[in-house]
Amino acid sequence: MSVSLWCEEVEGQDRTQSSVRAPWDPSASGLRVIQRLLQSEERYLPSPLYISLIQREPQRREELAKWTMEVCSECDCDESVFPLAVSLLDRYLSSTLSLPVSPSCLAAACVLVASKLTETDTVSADTLCAAAEYHFLSSNLREMERVVLATLRWDVAAVTPQDFIPHFLRTLRELRDGDARTGDFVATLRRHSNTLVALCVCDSRFLGTPPSLVAAAALNSALRGLRTKSAGEMSVMTSALATLCQTDVVLLQCCTEQIEGALRERLRSGAQQEKDENEDDDEEERASTPTDLREIDF
Numbered sequence: 001m002s003v004s005l006w007c008e009e010v011e012g013q014d015r016t017q018s019s020v021r022a023p024w025d026p027s028a029s030g031l032r033v034i035q036r037l038l039q040s041e042e043r044y045l046p047s048p049l050y051i052s053l054i055q056r057e058p059q060r061r062e063e064l065a066k067w068t069m070e071v072c073s074e075c076d077c078d079e080s081v082f083p084l085a086v087s088l089l090d091r092y093l094s095s096t097l098s099l100p101v102s103p104s105c106l107a108a109a110c111v112l113v114a115s116k117l118t119e120t121d122t123v124s125a126d127t128l129c130a131a132a133e134y135h136f137l138s139s140n141l142r143e144m145e146r147v148v149l150a151t152l153r154w155d156v157a158a159v160t161p162q163d164f165i166p167h168f169l170r171t172l173r174e175l176r177d178g179d180a181r182t183g184d185f186v187a188t189l190r191r192h193s194n195t196l197v198a199l200c201v202c203d204s205r206f207l208g209t210p211p212s213l214v215a216a217a218a219l220n221s222a223l224r225g226l227r228t229k230s231a232g233e234m235s236v237m238t239s240a241l242a243t244l245c246q247t248d249v250v251l252l253q254c255c256t257e258q259i260e261g262a263l264r265e266r267l268r269s270g271a272q273q274e275k276d277e278n279e280d281d282d283e284e285e286r287a288s289t290p291t292d293l294r295e296i297d298f
Contacts, residue, residue, distance in 0.1 A: 034167050034212075034244060037159055041211050044087060044158035046094035051208040053097070058204035060099075064089065065202045068107045071131045075123045077115060079194050083160035083211075084114035086201045088148060091158070095151050100144070105136040109144040113156055161197045164215035165190065168244055172219070172237060185228070192222035196259055203262050209255065212245035217255035221263075224256070 054061050065086050072082040088110040093099070100106050108128040115123040125138045136144075149156065173186050196218035200206040206214060220238055242249045 030167070030170075031244075034164070037163055037167075038212055038246060041159040044091065045208060045210070046090045048208070050090070050094035050097065054204050054207055060103075061090075061093075061204055061207075062202055064103055064107055067104065068111060069198060069202060071108065071111055071128065074131050075111075075115075075127055077111070077123060078119050080118045080160065080162040081111065081114045081123075082198060083162050083201050084118060084158060085110040087158040087160055088113055088152065088156060090207065092148050092151050100147075102136050102140070102144075104132045105140055105144050106148070108132055108136070108141055109148050112141065112145055113148060117157060159211050161200070161211040161215035161218065162194070164212050164245070165193055165197070165219065168215060168219055168241060169193075171240055171244060172223075185226075188226065189219065189222050192225060193218045196221055196263065199262060199266065200259060205258070205262065210245075213247055213252065213255055216241040216245045216247070216252055217259050220252060220256045221259045224260070 068085055068089065069082050072085065085107070089107055092106065092110070108131070112123060112125060112128060125141050128141060129136065129138050169186055169190055172189070193215070197214060200209070200214050200218065220241055223234060223237060238252060239249055242252045245252070
């Protein structure tokens with residue numbers, strides 16, 4: 001009799017369409033797991049000195065974080081790779097307080113380590129070099145990977161907001177057991193929350209905020225954005241999230257409003273950039289259009 005060693009894995013939608021992912025394990029969730037994550041998260045926060053220095057000139061760090069997000073998206077990485085890669089990046093810079101000669105090589109090395117920790121089909125060094133338009137060689141990336149690991153003393157399995165979201169979602173799902181659309185609602189809520197978490201990871205204003213608070217505020221903001229809840233239901237869910245991350249409801253609401261403000265800024269900036277690009281295209285089109293000689297008054 002043949003025995004299968006697979007544990008009901010399902011096909012994953014990844015780069016090769018061939019890997020498998022185990023389903024959600026109820027025994028590996030709940031308040032006990034959340035409590036352990038809460039106990040560990042402060043260990044992986046960057047130093048106060050690094051946070052204060054970044055707050056003075058956040059542009060360089062935000063550009064590097066956004067480039068990391070673009071690389072993760074281009075390489076079709078799992079949603080957990082990007083927050084972990086930026087966490088490694090911040091912790092490395094927090095320890096050294098200096099950028100290497102090639103910041104993109106450092107970011108790529110953090111993506112490489114994060115991919116190895118969280119994915120079965122990891123990103124290759126050659127793929128990362130190509131994503132960086134070969135500004136560094138594969139050998140340089142491997143050497144930077146060793147430097148990052150040595151600097152962080154191989155303690156790279158950091159706690160990120162992505163670690164909290166599935167556990168928080170399970171609690172919110174239990175509050176909606178009576179709704180037949182619970183599955184679709186949770187899937188949409190998770191997708192929106194992941195987007196908001198990525199926004200927070202890029203924004204230096206959230207640097208130093210505990211991952212549990214970022215995850216709870218992102219979920220709370222996504223709930224408010226979906227507008228499927230009454231004021232009473234929203235209050236219950238906000239209180240539940242505050243209890244789960246062991247924080248005050250007022251602090252959670254404040255962080256939620258900060259996320260929504262950052263989202264509005266990003267949307268306005270994107271709309272203005274698109275408008276400017278359209279105006280530039282119009283100018284180029286007008287400049288390249290030959291003038292009819294009959295319209296010239298000699």
